[in-house]
Amino acid sequence: MNWIGQQIGGLVDFLFPAACPICLGALTSAAPASSFCTLCTSTITPLPSGRCSRCALPFIASSGSSHYCADCSRELPAFSAVYAAGLYSGAMKQALQRFKYAGAVDLDQPLAELLYAQIPPDIDEHVIVPVPLHLSRLRQRGFNQSLLLARALAHNLQLTLEQAILKRTVDSHSQQGLDALQRAKNLNNAFVATRRLDGCKVLLVDDVMTTGATVSACTQALKDVGAMNVNIAVIARAPRHGNG
Template sequence: MYRLKSLVSRWLNDAFPGSCLLCGSDSPDALLCPACAADLPAPPSACCPQCAEQTTHGERCGACLTDPPHFDQTLAAFHYDFPVNRIIQALKYGHQLAVAKWLGYRLAALIKPGEQLIVPLPLHPERLRERGFNQSMEIARAVGKQLNLPVDHCSLFRNRPTQRQADLPLKERRKNVRGAFECTADMTGKNILLIDDVMTSGATLNECARVLKLHGAAHVTAVVAARALKH
């Protein structure tokens, strides 16, 4: 049933475009009308190159200097604020799969040549059955198609269900996902694009990057549609 719902939603998105997702005005060739697209909050011009948190001059933030994450770089298309939160929620909870394609194209524009493999953040099978699809996988497919890169959706997986990160205080999130991922492939020497929809604390992406590095990954770039900022 969930798979059928996802397929029907995908078909409707492709068959009946034409309205701006945010304001409902005519937008026959794009997800958003030009006015709404121009209002989307961009990430800060000066941010930490490792975690994309806002900094004064683009230097590494204190958190990354004190306790460096396992991912080497973060690329974000938007700042997670209104109305970007509505766009991502339309994908995540409204099954608006056209959003994934739209986000994927914007992320692809940020990525420089030299990457080798795309890995979407995995969902546990229980969560996947609940939602019907993996939003990170849908975004990853769009990025892979745009860049002509392979998408590995099998090697990295969740070995146990975890509490929703959004329901936990920031200090509890790293503990919640510790040991929740496994990798079955040899990633030796690979440059990996690890894709998710939103980065808040970065705990889940950090744990995934840790596992990928344990399996030999040379470089892991966290690629997210939106970055939630502390300030």
């Protein structure tokens, strides 16, 4: 670039500084090697070491000992492990809400990069499968947030994306008015896999994991068609309340 080009580039940077994709504040040159500003980065909390060794539920007393939560002790979930970029709080929560409800779809890559950093490097031979949306919800939102994240993650991990294997046949909108037990029962029949996956290892991708009911139902559908092992990758892990 010639001298005039450099001056114009500098002026453009000065007039239109790159914005943090979460808070939309200016990304200063002092920001660390992150897609987010220093302030947002500081409120992204990794999962505590005190968490369920199966479903990654954060324990209130965050001692480092490894054990199962009450639910997993009662009945182990069908999935093997949960990887998460962080807790569903602070800037992470804000980012996911902008991504999902305000159409900030360009957050897919920065969020997937945070998740990628938490996935063990020896994960290989897995196929990446997103949690599907029901068709009516997809029409309403215009995109499946889990598919965008799964696509970006598959690119980072250099693994194959299988985006059409799982179908959601029951819309969770129709779950309103049902109690927790009825919801879980409904969810169990909400997903079907469209072809055999004999002996496959699957990394199932979703945006947020709360109760784990959704990823458990997807895991069951994948195992019903022969998947050998299913691991879960979510951007954020929430404490157990609400849906999902």
